[in-house]
Amino acid sequence: MxxxxxxxxxxxxxxxxxxxxxxxxxxxxxxxxxxxxxxxxxxxxxxxxxxxxxxxxxxxxxxxxxxxxxxxxxxxxxxxxxxxxxxxxxxxxxxxxxxxxxxxxxxxxxxxxxxxxxxxxxxxxxxxxxxxxxxxxxxxxxxxxxxxxxxxxxxxxxxxxxxxxxxxxxxxxxxxxxxxxxxxxLGGLTMNCAAEVGSDIKIVGDKMNYFDAVLQEAKKYNGWSYSWGGSNPDVGFDCSGLMQWSFKRAGINLPRTAQEQYAFTQRITANEVKAGDFIFFKGTYGGANHISHVGIVINEKMMFDSNSSGIGYHDYQGAYWKSHFAGFGRINPK
The missing domain is CATH 1.10.530.10 (Lysozyme)
Structure with a gap:
């Protein structure tokens, strides 16, 4: 902060x-x-x-x-x-x-x-x-x-x-x-503009058994500004910090960074994705192949994440996110 x-x-x-x-x-x-x-x-x-x-x-x-x-x-x-x-x-x-x-x-x-x-x-x-x-x-x-x-x-x-x-x-x-x-x-606001999204966001298909608990926690911060390096409510959240905090409230411990969370999860195909799985992106900063961003999948179109436009629901099917898509991930059942 x-x-x-x-x-x-x-x-x-x-x-x-x-x-x-x-x-x-x-x-x-x-x-x-x-x-x-x-x-x-x-x-x-x-x-x-x-x-x-x-x-x-x-x-x-x-x-x-x-x-x-x-x-x-x-x-x-x-x-x-x-x-x-x-x-x-x-x-x-x-x-x-x-x-x-x-x-x-x-x-x-x-x-x-x-x-x-x-x-x-x-x-x-x-x-x-x-x-x-x-x-x-x-x-x-x-x-x-x-x-x-x-x-x-x-x-x-x-x-x-x-x-x-x-x-x-x-x-x-x-x-x-x-x-x-x-x-x-100038391209649109990048902070403090995450729209409140309610019943119009539908969960389509199956969801992970932890999904409701994780999303309930994450939604507490809907509309907050993005905070680089943030991993708790006192300082705010970056993308991986929000995932780590929200999953921990559901009893699941994640590593800290998007790169580490990518390595921690197993790769799944788009046909296998459920609400609550991870979606990863690369090259939004750092090298072209650097895993630099993570969100939680809501449905076939929306994710919940913390990015420069704020914390909230965002469309990962947009051209920007598609150009940086790195894959879906699921917590490895060890």
Missing amino acids: LKKGIAIKLGLAMLPVIFVLLFIFAIAGASMMSGENEVEVSAGGCSPIGGLNQEKWSEGIEKAGVFKGKQNTFMMVARKYGIDPVLFAAIAMNETAWGTSKAVAIKNNPGGLMDAATGMATVKVFASLDEGLDAMGQTLHNRIIVDGLNTIEKLGNVYAPVGAANDPSNLNSNWIPTVYSIAEK
Whole structure:
């Protein structure tokens, strides 16, 4: 888990003013990219491939004014502060009319941060765009991680509250759908967007005798963010950590990593798979053949796992997961 950084004091009372002022430019920027006045958003705004869509991510940022070439900077700052790079970039694009506003072009300020030295009367000037992005990332960390405003809706209700006295033209009502729209242009959110899935997820065919107990435990963390190296509720879960923890609650001890869990299980064919078996993937990081991800099979389409889009139900039949598929596994009955 990332340590909570020292907050950049951006008074909540000032936030509506800041975002109303900058939002005038944001509407123009969003319209330029979409060519539409109405925004259509898919459920949850999640990346359909379960992670960062590199093609859309790079393409979107390359078209974004002063942000051109800053893909890695967004990624590094997001990783540093434990926030979704897509959400981070989407808000920056919204606040700067896709990297073209004077605040970002002249003052290197991508987030509308105000200068405490002037009593919050002027926009803060940063020495470089990287410095401005870092400051914005820290501020978003404080709002998302510290304050728990971990969805676009929650952030919008603070940053651009609908009906605010200083928003007579109701521009704030556009903040949430516009950020969603930009996030989708960048490939979709990768954190805090795992959809709640209930009775529409059907178990088809047989299931392992431990399946109900394992899934009951795993579902307690549905919607949680992915946590690299995490293996318990205190710090969160990565993919293999979630499997190890959930299976242990059902009385089954697993090794720690996805690679070790792959070796611990026996290979089975798709025709043999039951709910509760493992599904493994390779090359999502590390070498091309490195077993890098694991989930538990729910049915012929869905798995439950922890990946960069969060903990929850995910479609393993999508193109991304198919391209990294390594095989199914079953606990070896020793």
